[in-house]
Amino acid sequence: MRWIIFIIIYILVDIYAFQAFRTFVRQPWLNVLYIAISVGLLGMFIYQLSYGGGSSRTMTPFRMYAFGVFLAIFVPKLLLIGFMFAEDIVRIFVAAFNKIGGNAEGFHLPSRRKFLSGVALGVAAVPFLSLLYGMWRGKYQYQVLRHTLVFDDLPDAFDGYTITQISDVHSGSFDNEEKVRYGISLINEQQSDAILFTGDLVNNLASEMDRWKELFGSLRAKDGVFSVLGNHDYGDYVDWSSSEEKENNLARLKALQGEMGWDLLLNEHRMITRNNESIALVGVENWGAGGFKKAGDLSKACEGVATSDFKILMSHDPSHWQEEVKSSEKNIQLTLSGHTHGMQFGIEIPGLIKWSPVKYRYENWAGMYEDLGRYIHVNRGFGFLGYPGRVGIWPEVTVITLKKRAAKA
Numbered sequence: 001m002r003w004i005i006f007i008i009i010y011i012l013v014d015i016y017a018f019q020a021f022r023t024f025v026r027q028p029w030l031n032v033l034y035i036a037i038s039v040g041l042l043g044m045f046i047y048q049l050s051y052g053g054g055s056s057r058t059m060t061p062f063r064m065y066a067f068g069v070f071l072a073i074f075v076p077k078l079l080l081i082g083f084m085f086a087e088d089i090v091r092i093f094v095a096a097f098n099k100i101g102g103n104a105e106g107f108h109l110p111s112r113r114k115f116l117s118g119v120a121l122g123v124a125a126v127p128f129l130s131l132l133y134g135m136w137r138g139k140y141q142y143q144v145l146r147h148t149l150v151f152d153d154l155p156d157a158f159d160g161y162t163i164t165q166i167s168d169v170h171s172g173s174f175d176n177e178e179k180v181r182y183g184i185s186l187i188n189e190q191q192s193d194a195i196l197f198t199g200d201l202v203n204n205l206a207s208e209m210d211r212w213k214e215l216f217g218s219l220r221a222k223d224g225v226f227s228v229l230g231n232h233d234y235g236d237y238v239d240w241s242s243s244e245e246k247e248n249n250l251a252r253l254k255a256l257q258g259e260m261g262w263d264l265l266l267n268e269h270r271m272i273t274r275n276n277e278s279i280a281l282v283g284v285e286n287w288g289a290g291g292f293k294k295a296g297d298l299s300k301a302c303e304g305v306a307t308s309d310f311k312i313l314m315s316h317d318p319s320h321w322q323e324e325v326k327s328s329e330k331n332i333q334l335t336l337s338g339h340t341h342g343m344q345f346g347i348e349i350p351g352l353i354k355w356s357p358v359k360y361r362y363e364n365w366a367g368m369y370e371d372l373g374r375y376i377h378v379n380r381g382f383g384f385l386g387y388p389g390r391v392g393i394w395p396e397v398t399v400i401t402l403k404k405r406a407a408k409a
Contacts, residue, residue: 003046010074014038017077019084023117037073045070059203061175064388065135071387072131076124083120087112134344134389140179141394142186142382147368149375150403151333154310155277159404163312164192164221166397167338168200168230168381172208173388177215183382183395184215190399194272195221197262198338199230199286199316203385204238206253217260223272225262228283229253230316230339231292232385265314267297269305279310282332287324288317288339296320302330312336318364321376334375334400341381342366342393356393366393 021034048066059067091112154161164187174180187195202208209216219225233253240246257264265283272279282305287296296315305311311332313325318337325332342365346356358365368377380396 007042007046010042013074013077013081016084017080019112020080020117020120023112023114024121041070041073059173059385061173061388064173064386067386068131068135068388072128072135075131076128079124079127080120083116083123087116130391131387131389134387134391136389138390138394139344139384139388140176140183141390142183142397143394144186144190144397144399145367146399146401147377148401148403149334149368150405151310152405153308153333154402154404155274155279156404157274157277158279158310158402161279161402162190162192162194163336163400163402164190164195164397165198165336165377165379165400166195166382167198167316167336167379168341168383168385169197169212169216170200170203170232170381170383170385171212171216172203172205173384174212175388177211180212181215183397184218187397188218188220190397192221192399194223194281195219195225196281196312196314196336197225197227198314198336198379199228200232200338200381200383200385201227201230201257202253203232204235206249206256209253209256213256213260217262219261225260226270226281226283226314227257227262227264228314228316229264229266229285229295231286231288234286234293234295236293265301267295267301269301269311279312280305281312281314283314284320286316287320289319289323292317292319298324298328298330305330307331318362318376318378322363326371326374326376332374334377334402336377336379337364338379338381340365340378341385344381344384344387344390344393346391346393348392 018034022031025031044066048063166187233250235246235249238246254264254266263270265281267284269280269282272281280302282301284296284298284301286293288294298313302311307330311330311334313332313335315321315325315335315337317339321335321337325335340358340362343356343358346354346358348354354367356365364376364378366378366380368375377398377400379398380393382395382397384390384395
């Protein structure tokens, strides 16, 4: 029963979109092929969510590709019905005008125009090809983005300090070791003072990281690699046979990060010292607005850290910054987050446009933001989840350079 509404909507969209295809393509066998693909796509999608392994919230690689193919075919149809609806409005007005003007004995809709259907199909081909490209190449199209931030209260010894941030690895989604190895080498090439990972190492299970443990363990930075947990790391989206099994999975994931040489911060902090001056690196467990896990404890993580100390906070979900961090008396100068993935889909042209549907869910969804003299950077993610690709929002390695503001003469 839960699929009835979805199936009805899908069929209505498909029938309407088919009008453009049938008008432009006159070969009967192609029309039959269109219908066969539509029926098969619907069946595959329902099967994967109902019987494809695990709960409906668990994303296996095959399930993700099923979802990706569904998007690549269904999203263009939504564009087609937009064209068809606009044409139908014009057809209705023309038929009404002819009827009222006495030019027709009855109310007859003009036939659809083949040219307009051809234009609609051409426009729909853009997201179709883009989504296919995103699955083929886009998901590993790593980019290095650089930011320089200037602070009045940065200790002199940390003027020029560099941080490489990565986030949302989602190792259970990877399917190309060569590409992932290239991404790791790109991180190491930055030769930053510290590498900070802001959560979601796996999709669901600690075992997803077994294949990639050695590779991610090769990350190196002068002051080390530090990490926090994201919402997917807790195993909340798996139907466990017992609470003990779930707890063991999380314990294994924590231990695994230590085996890789990463310093996992669980509502705690580390002081990094240079020339008798220090900055505090603070890491909280996941804290997300709405229904997401709220295990993060900023007060506990900052115990022993002075308000005047310069602090960098690692918190997976950027909603934490809006809800608690930016107005906190703890005086967090810089927060690093991830979680949104930039929805893995959008349009970014530096200086001109930055858009993704996820902006309507998260105020801070990708890149650097400033408010009240405090900053948050939301990393677009290293991996992918759900849709097994990226379009316009590429996987990101962020390099942030901290600078001390020069005193005025």
